[in-house]
Amino acid sequence: MNTKIWLSSPHMGGNEQKYVNEAFDANWVAPLGPNVDGFEKDLESFLNTDVKVAALSAGTAALHLALIECGVVYGDEVICQSMTFSASANPIAYCGATPVFVDSEKDTWNMCPVALEEAVKDRIAKGKEPKAIIVVHLYGMPAKMNEITAIAEKYKIPIIEDAAEALGSTYKDKACGTFGRFGVLSFNGNKIITTSGGGALVCHTQEDKDKAVFLSTQARDNAPHYQHSHIGYNYRMSNIVAGIGRGQMEVLANRVEARRSMNKFYQDLFADIEGVTVFVEPSTDYYSNHWLSAIIVDATITGKTREDLRLALLEDNIESRPLWKPMHMQPVFADAPYYGSDIAEKLFDNGLCLPSGSNLTNEERERIAKKIKQVFSK
Incomplete structure (x- = not known):
């Protein structure tokens, strides 16, 4: 493996x-x-x-x-x-x-x-x-x-x-x-x-x-x-x-730059994959360290779900993770008041965090890219 x-x-x-x-x-x-x-x-x-x-x-x-x-x-x-x-x-x-x-x-x-x-x-x-x-x-x-x-x-x-x-x-x-x-x-x-x-x-x-x-x-x-x-x-x-x-x-400054570089890597990787959106800053007012790079997968366009991608990566021993499950959906907080609509729930349903470490090698990036392209080319 x-x-x-x-x-x-x-x-x-x-x-x-x-x-x-x-x-x-x-x-x-x-x-x-x-x-x-x-x-x-x-x-x-x-x-x-x-x-x-x-x-x-x-x-x-x-x-x-x-x-x-x-x-x-x-x-x-x-x-x-x-x-x-x-x-x-x-x-x-x-x-x-x-x-x-x-x-x-x-x-x-x-x-x-x-x-x-x-x-x-x-x-x-x-x-x-x-x-x-x-x-x-x-x-x-x-x-x-x-x-x-x-x-x-x-x-x-x-x-x-x-x-x-x-x-x-x-x-x-x-x-x-x-x-x-x-x-x-x-x-x-x-x-x-x-x-x-x-x-x-x-x-x-x-x-x-x-x-x-x-x-x-x-x-x-x-x-x-x-x-x-x-x-x-x-x-x-x-x-x-x-x-x-x-x-x-x-x-620390180098670590921030490396994480932001990983986010750019995913922006480039998904640029030609319709139906996948990389999480990026909405305007120049925002500067993210991109601790974790995340995507939203629209299965109605890609024909693949967030979970299809996660499991495919897992087969190749590549760790990824669904977005945080919202707190108002957690059993321990089931009785807590909640205000809003279903934005957080939809993010959880369709979002995935991808490998984002500042120590990822070029070889590891190539493995990630190869597997992702494989999933969405089917």
């Missing part, structure tokens, strides 16, 4: 080991430490705006802390994009709150501003004013932040940006993750850069960052003994993991 071509595999840059070794040499392997401080500074510089970053154990941890800092408690409601990974919605349940899901729009596949305002108005009319809005930059594509921010400001609801997939993406030249009250980043193994596992909370004040760090280190009071006046969490990033992140930050 051919060697496996992964959807999105880790890609080391070379200097990660240097920072990790420094941590071992200094015997600084616990949470906090020089690599954590350095990684946070590297991220702040890259985001190129006046933000404070707290490095954490996961993007999910960052979302949880953002909700806590927005005052979300048991019985509250939080609006969340439906077309996303479950980690965007699960922290709402951690807080004992209820997610209110909102449909996508066709241009960016992200939260539809029209459906968002409909949801806000209806929840307020029902006496359930939402405590926060979680908007996602899906697969690295920036959401329509001007419209979404205007609605959030109109109703005075804080935005939490799930930019877990969007490090390196910008909307109108501003970094994704810096628009809302909080931004969330992820460094999971399949992300554009990785720390093996990890995440970060992007804050706009030192006070918000300090609170996140306090809560993420078990909320220990300033006392010589262990004293706790608040519920805390073990969410801080380790100095070892942050060392990997520091090495990855040195090659």
Whole structure:
């Protein structure tokens, strides 16, 4: 069997080991430490705006802390994009709150501003004013932040940006993750850069960052003994993991360029295949890192479904994946309110993510292209 071509595999840059070794040499392997401080500074510089970053154990941890800092408690409601990974919605349940899901729009596949305002108005009319809005930059594509921010400001609801997939993406030249009250980043193994596992909370004040760090280190009071006046969490990033992140930050710009190159590869590949649409930016206002390149297959034109293509690729040991199954369709959230039409459902039915790694070789690209052409030539 051919060697496996992964959807999105880790890609080391070379200097990660240097920072990790420094941590071992200094015997600084616990949470906090020089690599954590350095990684946070590297991220702040890259985001190129006046933000404070707290490095954490996961993007999910960052979302949880953002909700806590927005005052979300048991019985509250939080609006969340439906077309996303479950980690965007699960922290709402951690807080004992209820997610209110909102449909996508066709241009960016992200939260539809029209459906968002409909949801806000209806929840307020029902006496359930939402405590926060979680908007996602899906697969690295920036959401329509001007419209979404205007609605959030109109109703005075804080935005939490799930930019877990969007490090390196910008909307109108501003970094994704810096628009809302909080931004969330992820460094999971399949992300554009990785720390093996990890995440970060992007804050706009030192006070918000300090609170996140306090809560993420078990909320220990300033006392010589262990004293706790608040519920805390073990969410801080380790100095070892942050060392990997520091090495990855040195090659982040190259990783973004390589992912965007893969998207261009698919644009060229499908240019002459009628009925397949590659997911690209709707205008020059949007700059996507194209963490994952995705397509929509119109079976009425191609005679082939998304699933036909996925299974054909799988036969050749090439990994691909359907788009995220919308949260309002998930059994665990079956009773949650939903606003919008069927855009997210149709995207899920017909969409496929294709191998997008920054470390794909020319030989692997040729294998992918050969198999895809084979499928659509039948």
